[in-house]
Amino acid sequence: MTNHTSAADPRTDHTGGTAPAVDGTMRAVVQEAYGTVDVLRHRPTARPEIGNDEVLVRVRAAGLDRGTWHMMAGRPYLLRVIGFGFRRPKNPVAGIDVAGTVAAVGSAVTKFAVGDEVYGMSRGSFAEYAAVLERKLAHKPAGLSFEQAAVVPISAGTALQALCDAGRLQAGQKVLVIGASGGVGSYAVQLAKALGAEVTGVAGTAKLDLVRSLGADHVLDYTRDDFADGQHHYDLILDIGGNPSLRRLRRALTPTGTAVLVGGEEGGRWTGGFGRSLRAPLVSLFVRQRLTMLASKERGSDLERLAEYLAAGTVVPAVDRTYPLDQVPDAMRHLETGQVRGKIAITIDDARS
Numbered sequence: 201m202t203n204h205t206s207a208a209d210p211r212t213d214h215t216g217g218t219a220p221a222v223d224g225t226m227r228a229v230v231q232e233a234y235g236t237v238d239v240l241r242h243r244p245t246a247r248p249e250i251g252n253d254e255v256l257v258r259v260r261a262a263g264l265d266r267g268t269w270h271m272m273a274g275r276p277y278l279l280r281v282i283g284f285g286f287r288r289p290k291n292p293v294a295g296i297d298v299a300g301t302v303a304a305v306g307s308a309v310t311k312f313a314v315g316d317e318v319y320g321m322s323r324g325s326f327a328e329y330a331a332v333l334e335r336k337l338a339h340k341p342a343g344l345s346f347e348q349a350a351v352v353p354i355s356a357g358t359a360l361q362a363l364c365d366a367g368r369l370q371a372g373q374k375v376l377v378i379g380a381s382g383g384v385g386s387y388a389v390q391l392a393k394a395l396g397a398e399v400t401g402v403a404g405t406a407k408l409d410l411v412r413s414l415g416a417d418h419v420l421d422y423t424r425d426d427f428a429d430g431q432h433h434y435d436l437i438l439d440i441g442g443n444p445s446l447r448r449l450r451r452a453l454t455p456t457g458t459a460v461l462v463g464g465e466e467g468g469r470w471t472g473g474f475g476r477s478l479r480a481p482l483v484s485l486f487v488r489q490r491l492t493m494l495a496s497k498e499r500g501s502d503l504e505r506l507a508e509y510l511a512a513g514t515v516v517p518a519v520d521r522t523y524p525l526d527q528v529p530d531a532m533r534h535l536e537t538g539q540v541r542g543k544i545a546i547t548i549d550d551a552r553s
């Protein structure tokens with residue numbers, strides 16, 4: 201059962217001139233096919249209806265991450281097979297990460313009320329309104345702008361799960377973050393430091409300064425340095441970029457170290473390098489080192505945990521640039537150049553008022 205929210209709904213926010221469009225439409229970036237940035241269209245569409253366990257968020261900012269690019273492109277094709285939509289995305293509104301204020305709540309929602317400032321993982325955040333499951337939402341840390349909060353959920357949640365759940369990080373350990381200048385890596389470096397690790401970050405030449413500024417103890421330039429030089433060994437490796445072979449990862453690990461395979465963009469159009477991730481646990485059966493893949497989960501509980509670090513300022517979101525909603529295609533083109541330092545935020549103005 202769904203609760204269709206309308207301007208007459210008593211749980212809907214009518215304050216500050218931000219009331220929903222009376223006709224039930226909103227501006228959004230919609231994609232009706234997989235493809236290049238040209239499939240992203242800024243146009244009116246129906247406001248989402250929320251279920252009993254969902255929250256309607258009036259979006260103030262959204263985050264752009266690699267996952268949203270994969271959903272635009274429909275690649276790797278494996279994505280289509282596992283349920284995101286075979287010929288076109290099941291959910292036409294693009295974007296996942298969201299920050300904003302609660303406009304309405306479903307009847308079973310207990311943790312949030314109209315007006316709360318929140319952030320989380322939605323089904324369609326490049327829009328004026330987004331529906332979010334209560335369990336994928338958390339209260340936005342005070343002191344964080346909506347733009348900063350919007351670039352946290354998927355990337356920082358993935359970094360936290362890679363370090364703590366899959367990686368079982370302990371204070372004092374040596375951690376190598378391959379892909380330290382990107383969305384996931386920029387959080388991984390800061391979180392690993394906050395958790396007491398000695399951190400080495402791997403990135404391209406142009407972003408080594410960013411990785412240093414995030415707090416990395418050492419940096420490696422993947423165009424010049426070999427992290428698997430046989431001289432340095434790490435208790436934990438987060439493999440987020442470059443798709444190195446399992447052999448190279450093992451060479452850089454301590455005899456009982458752990459490598460967590462998170463992702464990489466060079467893995468091919470069918471499986472996106474998933475074969476390497478599947479082989480990792482098999483290899484692990486026969487060696488003392490642990491090689492494991494991460495399929496991150498969208499959890500509000502991670503966001504509550506991250507809020508402690510964000511509120512304390514020990515983790516600061518790296519916002520490269522912000523783009524207004526109607527310039528999402530430009531934002532996506534910027535992501536495709538590989539020049540983004542950290543994350544891109546999309547801002548949603550108040551054309552509703």
Ligand SMILES: NC(=O)c1ccc[n+]([C@@H]2O[C@H](COP(=O)([O-])OP(=O)(O)OC[C@H]3O[C@@H](n4cnc5c(N)ncnc54)[C@H](OP(=O)(O)O)[C@@H]3O)[C@@H](O)[C@H]2O)c1
Nearest residue numbers: 379380381382383384403404441442462463464494495496
């Ligand atoms: N497993 C999961 O659940 C999960 C969750 C989220 C994301 N992912 C995946 O994880 C990957 C990274 O996501 P992201 O959002 O962090 O992407 P991103 O922002 O584009 O960052 C990519 C990182 O990889 C680095 N890199 C590029 N080529 C490299 C190379 N040859 N050697 C070493 N590093 C290299 C980049 O460094 P420079 O920019 O300095 O060149 C950058 O730091 C993507 O494939 C994404 O789909 C997986």
